[in-house]
Amino acid sequence: MQTDKHLISAAHGSLHVELTSYRFGKPGGKKAYIQAALHADEVPAMLCAQKLRARLEELEAQGKVIGEVIVVPAANPIGLAQVINERPFGRFDLSTGINFNRGYPHYFERLKTALEGRLGADAGENVRVIRGLLREYVAEWRPHSDTVTLKKALFQMAIDADVVLDLHCENEAALHLYAGTPLCDAVQPLADLMQASALLYTLGAGGEPFDEACSRLWWDLAAHFGARDPVPPACIAVTVELRGEVSVSHELAARDAEAILQYLAVQGVLDLGAVALPPPSCVPTPLEGSERLDAPH
Numbered sequence: 230m231q232t233d234k235h236l237i238s239a240a241h242g243s244l245h246v247e248l249t250s251y252r253f254g255k256p257g258g259k260k261a262y263i264q265a266a267l268h269a270d271e272v273p274a275m276l277c278a279q280k281l282r283a284r285l286e287e288l289e290a291q292g293k294v295i296g297e298v299i300v301v302p303a304a305n306p307i308g309l310a311q312v313i314n315e316r317p318f319g320r321f322d323l324s325t326g327i328n329f330n331r332g333y334p335h336y337f338e339r340l341k342t343a344l345e346g347r348l349g350a351d352a353g354e355n356v357r358v359i360r361g362l363l364r365e366y367v368a369e370w371r372p373h374s375d376t377v378t379l380k381k382a383l384f385q386m387a388i389d390a391d392v393v394l395d396l397h398c399e400n401e402a403a404l405h406l407y408a409g410t411p412l413c414d415a416v417q418p419l420a421d422l423m424q425a426s427a428l429l430y431t432l433g434a435g436g437e438p439f440d441e442a443c444s445r446l447w448w449d450l451a452a453h454f455g456a457r458d459p460v461p462p463a464c465i466a467v468t469v470e471l472r473g474e475v476s477v478s479h480e481l482a483a484r485d486a487e488a489i490l491q492y493l494a495v496q497g498v499l500d501l502g503a504v505a506l507p508p509p510s511c512v513p514t515p516l517e518g519s520e521r522l523d524a525p526h
């Protein structure tokens with residue numbers, strides 16, 4: 230396991246904020262990126278990530294990490310420091326009011342132009358070319374605040390991954406997942422392994438959340454370039470809502486972590502032998518079909 234410290238604060242600032250990531254395996258094969266608690270005070274997500282980190286250390290020692298896995302167990306150190314009257318406040322950046330899970334760059338327009346005449350019939354080669362440009366674009370991102378520096382650090386680790394899992398929790402909820410419409414088949418095994426109650430899909434939720442910023446550009450490019458220059462949905466990015474904020478237990482976190490590891494094996498990131506998939510736990514349903522209800526009491 231390699232520990233990486235990312236400096237988030239501007240040089241000579243009055244605050245020192247650091248982000249920590251853990252890297253397992255090595256580059257070259259399939260890559261998975263897993264971050265927890267982008268909204269800071271999401272304890273079920275952080276606990277699950279800690280379990281993942283411990284298990285990945287064991288699996289790495291056993292030579293079972295055949296790809297590369299990056300885990301960020303506390304993705305929002307800035308939000309973690311935002312406490313008002315003893316209550317954590319991690320959803321929005323207090324200095325701007327912007328949701329920490331919004332406003333990630335969508336590079337489709339830029340890629341569309343840059344890729345003109347550069348793609349061919351080989352989908353794998355197209356993915357390689359697109360990822361190369363994506364790494365360049367994210368590296369060129371010039372943050373103007375610590376929050377944007379944090380967003381860049383997270384996005385930079387995720388942008389070229391095959392699997393991106395963004396672990397969150399709700400105030401009160403059953404376990405559910407959000408993913409792009411073209412990813413439903415690829416995400417179904419994760420839903421089943423995690424015994425999710427819902428898999429909500431959309432082509433675009435709006436506001437550029439983290440998962441979508443990693444995945445949407447692929448199907449936007451596919452629609453633009455068509456079948457002659459195939460662009461597969463190369464990044465399976467999923468937002469995982471690990472129940473409600475008080476659904477915190479070692480047992481649940483260990484079970485969730487184990488399900489995620491099994492999914493990484495399905496995706497060829499880990500070698501855990503044959504994974505027995507449970508029967509479907511839910512049928513994917515459109516996010517647009519969900520309805521908000523106000524409780525009068």
Ligand SMILES: [Zn+2]
Pocket residue numbers: 267268271397398
């Ligand atoms: Zn969240």
